[in-house]
Amino acid sequence: MSVFTLKVNGRTHSVDVDPATPLLYVLSDDLDLRGPKFGCGLSQCGACTVNIKGQAVRSCVTTVGSLDGSEITTLEGLGSPERPHPLQQAFIDEQAMQCGFCVNGVIMTAKALVDRTPNPTDAQIRQAMATVLCRCGANQRMFQAIRRYAQANAAGRTA
Amino acid sequence: MISPSTRRDFLKQSGALIVSFSAASVASDLGFVTSAAAQGINGNPGTGLDSWLAIAADGRVTAYTGKCELGHGLFTAQTQLIAEELSVPLDRVTLIQCDTALSPDQGTTSGAQSHPANFNNANLALAGATAREALVRLASTRLGVPVDQLSTKDGIVSAPSDPSKRVSYADLVGGKTFDLRLDPNAKRKPPSTWTVLGTSVKRLDIPALATGRFEFVHNVRVPGMLHGRVVRPPAVGANLISVDESSVRGMPGLVKVVVKKNFVGVVAEKPWQAVQAAARLKAAWSPGTALPPQRTFYDHMRRSPSRDALTVNSGDVDAKLAAAARVVRSTYLYPYQMHASIGTACAVADVQGEKVTVWSASQAVHPLRATMAMMLGIPPAGVRIVFRMGAGCYGVNGADTVSYDAALMAQAVGKPVRVQLGRQDEMAWENYGLAFVIDQRVALDADGTITAWDYEGWSPSRGGRPGANAPGNVVTGFLAGFPPQAVTPRTPAPPPQGGFENGSNTAPSYVTGCVGPECGGCGVVKSERVLNRTVDSPFFTGPLRSPARLQNTFAHECFMDEIAASVKADPIEYRQRHLRDPRLRNVLAAAAKAAGWDARPSPRAGVRRTGVVTGRGVSCVLYEGDNGYCANVTEVEVNQDTGVIAVKRCVVAMDSGPISNPDGIRNQVEGGTLQGIGRALQEEVTWSADRVTSVDWRSYRPIYLGAEIPRIESVLINQSSGAAMGAGETAITVAAAAIGNAFFDATGVRLREVPFTPERVKAALQRR
Numbered sequence: 001m002s003v004f005t006l007k008v009n010g011r012t013h014s015v016d017v018d019p020a021t022p023l024l025y026v027l028s029d030d031l032d033l034r035g036p037k038f039g040c041g042l043s044q045c046g047a048c049t050v051n052i053k054g055q056a057v058r059s060c061v062t063t064v065g066s067l068d069g070s071e072i073t074t075l076e077g078l079g080s081p082e083r084p085h086p087l088q089q090a091f092i093d094e095q096a097m098q099c100g101f102c103v104n105g106v107i108m109t110a111k112a113l114v115d116r117t118p119n120p121t122d123a124q125i126r127q128a129m130a131t132v133l134c135r136c137g138a139n140q141r142m143f144q145a146i147r148r149y150a151q152a153n154a155a156g157r158t159a
Numbered sequence: 160m161i162s163p164s165t166r167r168d169f170l171k172q173s174g175a176l177i178v179s180f181s182a183a184s185v186a187s188d189l190g191f192v193t194s195a196a197a198q199g200i201n202g203n204p205g206t207g208l209d210s211w212l213a214i215a216a217d218g219r220v221t222a223y224t225g226k227c228e229l230g231h232g233l234f235t236a237q238t239q240l241i242a243e244e245l246s247v248p249l250d251r252v253t254l255i256q257c258d259t260a261l262s263p264d265q266g267t268t269s270g271a272q273s274h275p276a277n278f279n280n281a282n283l284a285l286a287g288a289t290a291r292e293a294l295v296r297l298a299s300t301r302l303g304v305p306v307d308q309l310s311t312k313d314g315i316v317s318a319p320s321d322p323s324k325r326v327s328y329a330d331l332v333g334g335k336t337f338d339l340r341l342d343p344n345a346k347r348k349p350p351s352t353w354t355v356l357g358t359s360v361k362r363l364d365i366p367a368l369a370t371g372r373f374e375f376v377h378n379v380r381v382p383g384m385l386h387g388r389v390v391r392p393p394a395v396g397a398n399l400i401s402v403d404e405s406s407v408r409g410m411p412g413l414v415k416v417v418v419k420k421n422f423v424g425v426v427a428e429k430p431w432q433a434v435q436a437a438a439r440l441k442a443a444w445s446p447g448t449a450l451p452p453q454r455t456f457y458d459h460m461r462r463s464p465s466r467d468a469l470t471v472n473s474g475d476v477d478a479k480l481a482a483a484a485r486v487v488r489s490t491y492l493y494p495y496q497m498h499a500s501i502g503t504a505c506a507v508a509d510v511q512g513e514k515v516t517v518w519s520a521s522q523a524v525h526p527l528r529a530t531m532a533m534m535l536g537i538p539p540a541g542v543r544i545v546f547r548m549g550a551g552c553y554g555v556n557g558a559d560t561v562s563y564d565a566a567l568m569a570q571a572v573g574k575p576v577r578v579q580l581g582r583q584d585e586m587a588w589e590n591y592g593l594a595f596v597i598d599q600r601v602a603l604d605a606d607g608t609i610t611a612w613d614y615e616g617w618s619p620s621r622g623g624r625p626g627a628n629a630p631g632n633v634v635t636g637f638l639a640g641f642p643p644q645a646v647t648p649r650t651p652a653p654p655p656q657g658g659f660e661n662g663s664n665t666a667p668s669y670v671t672g673c674v675g676p677e678c679g680g681c682g683v684v685k686s687e688r689v690l691n692r693t694v695d696s697p698f699f700t701g702p703l704r705s706p707a708r709l710q711n712t713f714a715h716e717c718f719m720d721e722i723a724a725s726v727k728a729d730p731i732e733y734r735q736r737h738l739r740d741p742r743l744r745n746v747l748a749a750a751a752k753a754a755g756w757d758a759r760p761s762p763r764a765g766v767r768r769t770g771v772v773t774g775r776g777v778s779c780v781l782y783e784g785d786n787g788y789c790a791n792v793t794e795v796e797v798n799q800d801t802g803v804i805a806v807k808r809c810v811v812a813m814d815s816g817p818i819s820n821p822d823g824i825r826n827q828v829e830g831g832t833l834q835g836i837g838r839a840l841q842e843e844v845t846w847s848a849d850r851v852t853s854v855d856w857r858s859y860r861p862i863y864l865g866a867e868i869p870r871i872e873s874v875l876i877n878q879s880s881g882a883a884m885g886a887g888e889t890a891i892t893v894a895a896a897a898i899g900n901a902f903f904d905a906t907g908v909r910l911r912e913v914p915f916t917p918e919r920v921k922a923a924l925q926r927r
Contacts, residue, residue: 001411018411018431025431029386034378035371039501039550040582044856047501075371088369095361095822098830099230099551100368101375101502106864130865133856135501136230136551137833138826139868 004064008033009077019065023057024048026064027074035075035104039133046105046132050074056112056128075104078111087111090149091142098136105132110146119154122147201276202266202525206341208293210263211286212241213336218314218329220245220252224283225265226273227257228364229522230551231887232823233273235363236356239820240278243348243356244287245294246311247328249363257524257546267523267624269554269702270662271786271885278819278883280347288345290337297331350817350879357877359822376547377505377579379518384507385414386430387568387578388437390423391588391634394447394849395697399423406441416440417571421638424568426576434581447849450697457492457596460617465692467652470665471672471680476602476688479611483602487722491714492912493595495619495844498703499586499859502550504557505579508565513541517566520549520558523624527559530630534563534639535570553834554592555624555633555701557585563635583854588634591844592703593618594696597714602686607726609737611686612670616714618707619696620646634699646695661784663707664892665691667715668781669737681740681781698844698851704834705888708782709895713839713913716778716896720761721909727760730777730900740781742814746790746876747779750812753874754792761900762907768927771798773807776900778893787889788814788876791832793869793897797905799924802917805867806836806898812874815884821875828873828890835894836869837862840915 003016008031015030022041027033027050039047041060048060051073079085084092087107097103106129113120113128120128125146134142204210204225213221222241228234234254242249255261257268265276277283291311298316299306302324309316317325327333350357367373392399399421407413407425412432417424423442427433451459480486507518515535521527524544532539549558557580569576595618602611622632622643630636631643659672659679666672670687672680680687705712723733731751738744750756756775763774774797779790794808811828818824841860845853853859862868899910908923 017429021431025429028377029430032380033371034373034375037375037377037502038579039503040856042582042855045501075369079370081366081370081372084366084370091369092361092365095365095826097230097365097368098232098826099501099548100365100373101230101500101550103368104371107369126865126867128865130863132864133501133861134864135499135553135834135861137830137837137862139833139862139864139866140829140871141826142864 004067005069006067007069007071009074015064017064019063021064022060023050023062023064023067024059027059033074033076037101037104039102039105044131045102046109047102049105049108051108051112054112054115056109075107078107086152087114087149090145094141094145094148096141096145097138102132102134106134106142110149114150114153118157119150200267200270200272202264204263204265204282208286208289208337208339208341211283211341212290214328214332216329216334218251218327218333220247221255222252222283222286223255223262224277225257225263225525226268226277227522227546228548229268230548231827232362232820235360236819236823237277237283238363239356239360240284241287243353244284245291247314249355249360251314259524259528259542259544264525266525269522271782271888274815274819274883274885275786280343284347285341285343285345288347289339289342292342292345293337293339294328294331298326301326301331356819357817359820374547375502376507376518376520376549377502379507379547379577381507381509381575384575384577385426385428385572386433387424387426387565387576388433389564389578389580389584390425390437390440390442391584392421392444392447394444395450395851396448397444397446400443400445403441407436407439410436410439415572417568419567420640422567422635424564426568426572430579450846450849453846456594460594460596460619460694463694464648465617465694466646466649468691469652469655470661470689470691471655471659471670471674471687473673473685473687475686476611476613479602479686480600480613483610484605485603486600487603487725488598488600489718489721490911491597491717493710493713494913495591495594495698496703496838496842497586497589497591497844497859498553498556499861500550500552500556503580503582503585504549504561505577506558506562506565507575507577508562508569509575510535510566510570511573513537515542515566516545517543517562518545518547519562520547520552521562522552522555522558526625526627527562529627530625530636531562531566533628533641534630534636535566553704554706555590557589559625560633560635563630563633563639567635567639586854586859587851588699590622590633590699590701593620593700593707593710595710595714597711599714599718601722603722603726607728609669609684609722612667612684614665614667614689615692616665616711617692617694618710620693620700621696622699623701643699646693652690659784664711664780664782664784665689665707667719668743668779669719679784681743682737683739684737705892708780708888709835709892712778712780712892713895713899716780716893717899717909717911720776720900720903724761724903729758729760731756732758734779742788742878743779743781746788746812746814747777749874749876750777750790750792750810753812753872754810756792761904763904766905766907769799771796772905774901774903774905776897776902776904778896778900780889780892782885782889782892787884787886789889789893791890791893791897793901795898795901795905797902797920799906802921802924804840804898804902804915804920806869808870808872809894809897810872810874811890812876813886813889814876814878815886815889816881817879817883818875818877819883824875824886825873827887829871831888831890832871832894833862833868835891836898839895839898839913843914
């Protein structure tokens with residue numbers, strides 16, 4: 001066991017865990033965050049995705065010991081039901097989910113994409129989503145929500 | 160987050176008391192053959208109004224339902240229903256769903272039965288109507304105004320002619336009981352007057368889901384909670400010989416190794432510790448049973464002893480076939496597929512002697528209460544099952560089995576235990592959707608009209624939903640020593656009786672469906688024989704979205720297309736010629752019109768044999784024989800060099816009675832269709848000599864978000880004068896056949912085995 005200091009959603013936490021513990025377990029169980037989800041533990045579905053340094057990172061295969069102290073952002077770090085982030089609002093407006101279990105991975109992957117590629121083409125969205133999985137088949141709406149956010153975001157940048 | 164411990168306590172807080180409760184026995188759902196009624200899907204919820212509704216002193220309405228949200232929008236639609244029937248704003252309604260201590264026993268949320276159960280003149284809808292009429296009667300007495308001169312709005316009864324005559328629901332009954340039974344004559348509001356129901360109210364849960372605040376069962380935390388991890392056998396049929404506890408002794412956080420017959424689990428203080436201990440634990444297992452080879456599994460099914468059932472048998476099919484101008488015959492094959500939820504199953508259980516609380520994503524909280532008591536060897540009276548949503552389940556995924564896992568471990572350690580399955584633990588052992596072999600023959604007359612239809616289908620079964628008394632129907636119950644529901648061979652089948660029952664869509668839409676004097680089929684073919692043979696399955700099976708109905712509809716609708724092609728008829732015109740049900744005819748016509756259907760026989764003229772070709776196909780169904788009409792026109796592009804089928808456009812027409820939430824149905828049509836495409840093109844359970852080998856997202860192939868997907872267009876037919884029907888499993892039922900038929904239109908080649916993988920497509924094209 002070792003003590004690690006994690007910056008998550010603007011707050012600093014100390015946890016005493018085995019360095020080999022995947023970040024997902026610390027976020028879910030030590031910090032009680034509900035955004036990142038265990039889907040496969042194999043980096044095959046994206047449900048556990050968080051953002052670190054602008055990248056979509058799969059927390060189920062990222063050990064706590066490998067982190068460099070950078071700020072970690074989870075789904076609840078973007079916004080709240082009362083004040084959703086514009087990307088979350090786009091998913092609400094488009095009703096872009098069914099069970100909603102995968103939506104953490106979809107939104108956090110899309111956030112990282114649009115942060116580095118402000119107005120992505122459909123091909124770029126597809127590439128970013130190549131290994132993100134939704135089993136309910138809300139794909140059409142999720143794409144629409146991402147496009148809606150990206151376009152508004154790009155318009156805002158040029159305005 | 161701990162819920163109030165009893166319904167009585169809860170109702171004291173919400174301001175009313177309850178009346179009726181039932182502990183109905185709920186039969187097991189094998190996923191085929193029997194109707195919703197025969198399966199007891201809808202439980203026995205009772206008719207005391209106070210068990211459905213309470214109005215608090217502040218006027219808030221609490222409604223109780225035994226049909227729960229599974230990601231299909233039912234929570235929101237039921238809230239709309241209560242707001243509408245009671246004339247209160249949506250935000251004044253609190254819906255309590257699926258808690259054995261609080262909500263009516265409505266059996267299982269499955270089989271697309273929730274819309275018919277709660278949105279027609281019974282149960283939740285009737286509770287709303289009964290309460291509203293009761294409130295108006297009370298107001299009439301209080302205000303001295305005749306009932307027919309009063310109206311309701313925003314939780315107030317008033318006389319439109321005299322603004323001074325008004326009284327709120329809170330003033331009438333707030334905090335008190337109704338002490339009434341549901342009134343079967345209570346008048347629902349007519350759909351033409353709806354302002355909340357029937358509109359695209361946005362899902363009430365989506366803001367919390369989109370922002371990570373939503374509490375899934377995975378997020379349930381109770382004080383002192385430990386974490387369990389299961390250790391499943393390495394092979395199908397392997398028995399536990401011994402467990403070497405010294406292999407994990409001293410591991411950090413380890414609390415206990417739990418063994419019960421073939422059930423093995425480890426409990427630790429933290430989840431990652433449990434994962435590591437489970438991986439390290441040394442256990443000796445006997446060799447597994449030899450599995451029938453996958454390559455010849457369909458033949459294995461044909462050779463197995465079977466339990467036979469006839470849906471219809473007019474008695475003259477052989478004679479008609481012998482006398483036919485021509486006979487068309489074909490065999491269709493469908494593999495085992497899995498629910499493969501995006502999140503592995505999870506549950507939290509607290510077992511303190513005979514007092515048990517389990518937070519579970521089971522679709523069947525009341526039945527689970529009974530089998531949970533069996534698993535733990537205690538009376539059911541102290542067992543409470545509280546529903547919390549899991550990842551989309553689409554049928555009996557791991558939700559029930561993991562509830563047993565958590566409870567067994569909690570019982571062993573005397574503390575609350577949370578268990579989430581590993582990906583492989585879930586995929587290797589879940590209750591798979593049914594494989595099928597389907598042989599069909601039709602007799603044609605000289606005009607090319609069908610005069611007889613013969614169906615013989617084989618499907619495997621082992622276990623299923625645990626129901627009220629069979630915990631061994633899922634893997635944990637089986638490992639702990641309970642037998643799965645077995646197939647008892649029975650040949651020949653007894654004659655069909657008790658009316659036409661097509662809950663599994665074993666009979667095609669084109670037959671008359673006559674059993675005794677009643678004819679319940681959608682079609683005109685009078686000579687009909689439909690024989691289903693259930694055989695033993697090497698794997699657990701269970702209902703997977705549109706169980707048996709999807710597989711049968713694939714076979715029926717592709718075969719119908721073959722027949723139409725054999726007589727050079729347009730596929731839609733040929734279907735219409737053999738249909739008499741006006742609503743099925745109507746969805747076919749509506750889909751054709753919206754898609755701009757190109758009326759002509761298939762395949763299209765001048766099919767090229769290389770490169771990319773395009774085609775269109777159609778299929779239709781009356782889901783479960785009585786529960787939702789659907790037609791799908793699909794356009795595909797086939798790359799004949801790579802064998803890849805790209806589905807480009809699906810136009811799906813639906814008629815499920817009065818629409819409760821148009822956008823909710825559209826979401827179901829889109830999701831169901833896309834899931835249907837994935838199952839048609841990619842998904843198949845695979846196995847080796849002794850174990851399942853499709854155990855993750857590399858070996859079981861899903862449609863990722865990066866894939867190109869078709870434009871899916873919904874054509875919603877709002878049949879406001881009809882009964883509310885199912886809408887969640889209808890669109891998926893017709894997807895595979897529409898693709899297969901479009902492929903034939905494009906290439907002139909018939910695909911008769913799902914999934915239509917590139918390898919299989921190329922092989923079929925080479926045989927051309």
